[in-house]
Amino acid sequence: MEAKNKLRDIPVERIGPNPDNPRIYFRQEELDNLLISVKKHGIQVPISVYQDRDNYVIIDGERRWRTSKKLNLKTIPAIIQPKPSELENLLMMFNIHSLREQWDLFTIANKITKVIDLLTRNLNKVPNEIELSEYTGLNRSTIRRCKLLIELPDKYKEAIKRELEIPKSKQKLTEDFFIEMENSLKTVRRNFPQLIEDVDDVRDNLISKYRKGIIRNLVDFRQIGKLATAHKNVQYEPEKSRRALLKVFGDNHSSIVDVYNSTVGNLYTEKRFISSIENTISQIENLSDNERKDVDVIDALKRLRSLINQILDEYESI
Numbered sequence: 259m260e261a262k263n264k265l266r267d268i269p270v271e272r273i274g275p276n277p278d279n280p281r282i283y284f285r286q287e288e289l290d291n292l293l294i295s296v297k298k299h300g301i302q303v304p305i306s307v308y309q310d311r312d313n314y315v316i317i318d319g320e321r322r323w324r325t326s327k328k329l330n331l332k333t334i335p336a337i338i339q340p341k342p343s344e345l346e347n348l349l350m351m352f353n354i355h356s357l358r359e360q361w362d363l364f365t366i367a368n369k370i371t372k373v374i375d376l377l378t379r380n381l382n383k384v385p386n387e388i389e390l391s392e393y394t395g396l397n398r399s400t401i402r403r404c405k406l407l408i409e410l411p412d413k414y415k416e417a418i419k420r421e422l423e424i425p426k427s428k429q430k431l432t433e434d435f436f437i438e439m440e441n442s443l444k445t446v447r448r449n450f451p452q453l454i455e456d457v458d459d460v461r462d463n464l465i466s467k468y469r470k471g472i473i474r475n476l477v478d479f480r481q482i483g484k485l486a487t488a489h490k491n492v493q494y495e496p497e498k499s500r501r502a503l504l505k506v507f508g509d510n511h512s513s514i515v516d517v518y519n520s521t522v523g524n525l526y527t528e529k530r531f532i533s534s535i536e537n538t539i540s541q542i543e544n545l546s547d548n549e550r551k552d553v554d555v556i557d558a559l560k561r562l563r564s565l566i567n568q569i570l571d572e573y574e575s576i
Contacts, residue, residue, distance in 0.1 A: 263337065263338065263339060263340075264337070264338055265304055265335060265336070265337055266335070266336055266337075266338055267333040267334070267335055267336075268307065268314055268333060268334060268335075268336045268338075269332065269333055270323065270326050270327055270331055270332065270333060270334050272312070272313045272314055273305075273307060273313065273314045273315075273316060273323055273334070273336070274313060274314070274315055274316070275315075275316055275320055275323075276315050276316050276317065276320070276347070276351070278344065278347050278348050278351070278369070278372075279316070279320060279351060281320070281361055281362075281365050284320070284321060284324065287425055288321070289321060289324060289325060289328075292321055292322070292325050293325050293328060293329065296322070296325045296326070296329060297329060301322055301326065301331075301334055301335055303319070303322070304319070304334075304335040304336050304337050305317075305318060305319025305320075305322050305323055305334060305335070305336045305337070306318040306319060306336065306337045306339055307319075307336045307337070307338055307339070308338065308339050308340065308341040308342060309338060309341065310341065314336065314338070317339060317342075317347070317350060317351065317354075318350075318351065318354050319336075322334070344376060345373070345376040345377065345380060348369060348372065348373050348376065349373070349393055349394060352366075352369075352373070352393075352394040352395055352396065353394065353395040362422050362433065363400070363403060363404060363407065363433040363437075364407055364415075364418050364419070364422060364433050366396065366400070366404050367404040367405075367407040367408050370390075370394075370401065370404045370405075370408070371408060373390070373393070373394060374390065377389070377390070377393060387401055387402070403433075403437050406436070406437050406440045406441065407433060407436060407437065409440070410436060410440070411458060414436060414461065417431050418431065418432075418433060418436065430468075430469065431465065431468075431469075434476055435468065435476055438476045438477070438479040438480070439461065439464055439465075439479055441479070441480075441483070442479040442480065442482035442483050442486075443457065443460065443461075443482075445482070445483040445486045445487065446482060446483075446486045446503060448486075449486040449487055449489075449490075450486060450496075450499075450500060450503065453500060453503060453504070454507070460507045463507055463508065463509050464507070466509070467513070472511055472512075472513045473513060473514055474513070474515070478513070478514040478515055479514065481514050481515065481518040482503070482506060482514060484518065484522060484526060485499055485502050485503055485506070485517070485518060485521065485522060486499065486503060488521075488522040488525065488526075491526070491529070492522060492525035492526055492528075492529055493525075494521070494522050494525060498521065499521075499522070502517050502518075502521045502522075505517050542559070
């Protein structure tokens with residue numbers, strides 16, 4: 259048996275991909291750029307492998323290995339590590355890539371359920387978000403985003419897969435699109451449990467509107483959440499919110515932004531403005547003795563007083 263944790267030049271033909279590698283998409287543009295570099299400079303960073311009988315399985319460096327095969331290289335420098343357990347294998351790849359490069363979120367989501375299952379067996383309990391974060395090297399926000407993708411029906415997962423096969427600059431229905439949409443729909447279901455009869459029908463309408471440009475920006479979806487919580491946040495009538503949401507979800511030309519602006523937009527703007535004024539009042543009340551004597555502060559306060567007096571005079575003359 260060959261020594262472990264040693265650098266070796268291993269025949270490319272004796273190496274194979276890792277079946278547990280979360281990364282399932284290798285974009286041709288990225289491979290072409292790497293091929294140019296390897297052709298010019300060779301493999302500068304060894305891949306990592308473990309031995310499996312007479313062959314080797316990649317732990318880290320599948321793109322470098324693919325490029326070596328394409329260039330018909332006979333050998334590739336590799337660090338041979340001890341064969342890991344199934345759980346160790348997954349966690350090692352998660353931690354390597356979380357430190358060095360960003361995987362497509364969908365690739366992480368595809369494997370995170372397996373990590374959870376293996377950790378559950380290992381820990382004799384289901385890992386919480388904090389534990390999952392510590393084991394995988396993923397932050398808790400990423401884990402929550404993965405769970406949203408995991409819960410999607412298969413037809414939407416297939417749509418994401420198709421998008422991931424094309425260059426990022428040309429992707430339309432991205433992972434972020436589905437995450438923003440699902441977050442907004444969850445907020446609606448929490449506040450209006452009976453509103454959505456067929457959630458897939460709503461998803462399809464929102465996707466259609468996004469493709470047509472009726473929904474122009476991913477962050478527009480956050481206004482759906484504001485519509486759903488307007489009765490709590492800005493004292494908007496629930497029935498009016500319900501009608502506005504149905505308009506957004508319908509098969510029509512109503513955009514999220516237009517519906518939001520024509521219903522609760524001004525109320526939220528007013529709320530932000532009042533909050534800003536109250537924050538300013540609090541800051542003025544807490545001015546130190548030195549700040550109260552500062553010339554620039556006094557000048558700013560005089561300008562503020564003048565503006566307030568002007569507005570109040572106009573109001574009182576109505």
